[in-house]
Amino acid sequence: MQHPDSPKYQQQKLSAIRAAAAVFARKGYHGASTTDIASELGIKQGSLYYYFSSKEEALEQVCLFGIRDYVQRMEEIAASEQSFEAQLMATVTAHLSSYREKNEALKVHNDERLYLPEIKRIKLKQMGSHYRELLEGIFTAAVDRGELRASLDCHFAAQTVIGACNAWGDLIVRDHSLDVFEVIQKLTDVLLFGFRPQPAQA
Amino acid sequence: MQHPDSPKYQQQKLSAIRAAAAVFARKGYHGASTTDIASELGIKQGSLYYYFSSKEEALEQVCLFGIRDYVQRMEEIAASEQSFEAQLMATVTAHLSSYREKNEALKVHNDERLYLPEIKRIKLKQMGSHYRELLEGIFTAAVDRGELRASLDCHFAAQTVIGACNAWGDLIVRDHSLDVFEVIQKLTDVLLFGFRPQPAQA
DNA sequence: CATTATTTCTATAAGACTATAGAATTACGC
């Protein structure tokens, strides 16, 4: 009934989170059963409750796992004294690399988190807002430095970057044959210069 | 047991599709029960089966409703002899306006269609592919005309437009206070020119 | 008004799902 704090337990719990992430990503939170998750992990349905007190807690853990280190990385990017271009490239890289590494969990965070009750969503919401604000800050700083036009709507720009990254992240998760670095390169380029310029005015 | 083909029946069936779209958009396909849909429509659970033979068919109808006229509009845009900029603006406008008009159904199409069995997805997949190919064609034509740089990856570009529109469409559905035309304007501008240029080089 | 067709309702069968309790098994320390 009670959980030890041994590294062994923690390790298996992590496996359980990964298994839940994989199943939630494939079937959605409500479409996935605890039997599915357990069998992905190689145990029986009832045994899963040794690691999660409820299916909902499993979702919460997956979401937290998916977004963890995410804000942290953005903090570092925002604090770095780089050109806007470098910061944007770093942002896209961090975002899409996350999708590649713990792809299912991040996808679950984006698609299923709103099925958590308000209370359990607060922490996630704070992390997400903070992330967006940091990105927005990168834009406003670049405008102040004169690297971007003064008329730019930074809130809109940040949302667009996040949206585009998530869209491509979804494609990356689904189509594993995609070259992530190629996507990073092209997406950064489009965001910076748009489709318009004849040759990239390097 | 058998359905009439009266306009009255068709009208109520449309209401049922809209009700299903609203509930699916809010709770997801698996999270929504037929009781939810029925009560949204103001009838009892069992009565719903007068209009749908199964919950799955309801999802199929919602998805088809969501994407209907969608490809058609893109056909028109692709056939029109306009500048690339005008065509891109028209595409973004059509896409986001769809979200505004029958917002829930299009959202459901994007988020839940993959829960349909392979067979029922074929038609949707064809429509989606056709849509993307038409958009891709607009890009290749613009490259041929010299309006866009020859090095542009048109497949990538089309996916990015669709992804960005869907991302903003989701935000529009969730936040009803957003000014759609402002989003259309800004998104088109970013896609065309990127964040970079100091003033928009009209 | 009476007859028929349409629409909705009630009741229920059959199955799936979450979560719990206690037994069985496996791993660990000595």
Added chain:
DNA sequence: GCGTAATTCTATAGTCTTATAGAAATAATG
């Protein structure tokens, strides 16, 4: 090897869900 703790299993209660069948109600027609 033995005793104890950690982990997994079996079995099940209780709830919810989809879909069906037939009765009841409502609307349409002559």
